[in-house]
Amino acid sequence: MTRHELPAGMVRAPDRTGTHDGYMPGFGNDFETEALPGALPQGMNSPQKCEYGLYGEQLSGTAFTAPSHQNERTWCYRIRPSVKHTHRFRKIALPYWKSAPLVDPDIVSLGQYRWNPVPHSEGLTWLTGMRTMTTAGDVNTQVGMAAHIYLVTDSMVDAYFYSADSELLIVPQEGRLRFCTELGVIDLAPQEIAVIPRGLVYRVEVLDGPARGFVCENYGQKFQLPGRGPIGANCMANRRDFKTPVAAFEDRETPSTVTVKWGGHFHETHIGHSPLDVVAWHGNYAPVKYDLTTYCPVGAILFDHPDPSIFTVLTAPSGVEGTANIDFVLFRERWLVAEDTFRPPWYHKNVMSELMGNIYGQYDAKPQGFVPGGMSLHNMMLPHGPDREAFEKASNAELAPHKLDNTMSFMFETRFPQHLTPFAATEAPLQDDYIDCWSDLEKKFDGTPGKK
Secondary structure, eight states, X not given: OOTTOOOTTEEEOOOOTTOSSSEEEOSSOOEEEESSTTOSOSSOSOOSSOGGGOXXXXXXXXOTTSOTTTOOEEEEEESSOGGGSOOOOEEEOOTTOOOSSOOOTTSOOOSEEEEOOOOOOSSOOTTTTEEEXXXXXXXXXXXEEEEEEEEEOSOOSXXXXXXXXXXXXEEEEEEEEEEEETTEEEEEOTTEEEEEOTTOOEEEEEEEEEEEXXXXXXXXXXXXXXXXXXXXXXXXXXXXXXXXXXXXXXXOOOOEEEEEEETTEEEEEEESSOSOOEEEEXXXXXXXXXXXXXXXXXXXXXXXXXXXXXGEEEEEXXXXXXXXXXXXXXXXXXXXXXXXXXXXXXXXXXXXXXXXXEEEEOBTTBTTTOXXXXXXXXXXXXXXXXXXXXXXXXXXXXXXXXXXEEEEEEEEEESSOOEXXXXXXXXXXXXXXXXXXXXXXXXXXXXXXXXX
């Protein structure tokens, strides 16, 4: 897509130094952008009268009194204040989009599970095509998460959405989507991710469908870059590779629907215009996209290999130091060079619950069955690891430098147990025989000294 191929009537800020085809580089930066010259006040936030007859309004992503290095807010200069973008609400049902707590006593969430790709269906939008697989924590106390599959064939037309409950981390697997948000436009394709902040209004259009992908709905603290510790200032995900859209707005008088997710329920309101009317904005609370192919993995270059947390792209803190509410972890192409080392992920169980998805290619610990578009769940304190084929191959391989190629998988990891939804347990294409992938592992014990 070129930057000129926007929906009819949408005006976007012109290219200036520091922008790249409609985006500004950086993560957590304080940005400023205007779609009309002079629309952005200088030297102050709330002038008595704004240019072009605009309204000044602040969108706060953190408490006013949050520490300055954590405080996030954006000042918007818009055609109408947000109070004009909602009216009376009525509850509506989106039966496949679930929120925590959701513990069905008839569903066994304790187990190792794997699913084939959820098949496409016709006539699904971003809202009606969301399929919740697991929930964890509590949306009302703002801890935990939900993991979803999205299936989208149709664009939202004069329909808009925002979540008051959560920010959304979106991981496309198939097809391309456009997110027209209050603060600008994000085009999203496989091998990219996007983060849509809590409270931001947007609609989703299909650029190339059908579209399928994964969503991590984060109820807790916002995603941030992980601390690199001794790694230092470089590698992993670098700030400059994240892209935030420039200002873009619509001035359309047309009957529109706004759906709000609040407290785990969905509410609908009707207005007479587009709510995407922010002509200029400045601040650090904004949507962002990231190209996963720019992630630079770090690993062992002599023996053993580090924990999978070394591949963390984004983390959402929990309040317990070092134990995340959510980690988003990426397993992509990389060189394996460690000597005298079992190179695939080792057998383990831990306090974190791991939900994995395959974007493309083959995952090294599961050469069979974990297909692109599929996902797996290894809940907290449940053992998992390579199947027999992967174990035998890695145990007997010649340990020359090897390029792990054509692979991109990810993990949503949380400190909370993930509970299966009825859809995941009964409708999604569950691989009933997944647990059997370890059944043919052999006893190899030999008490002879020096025997391997």
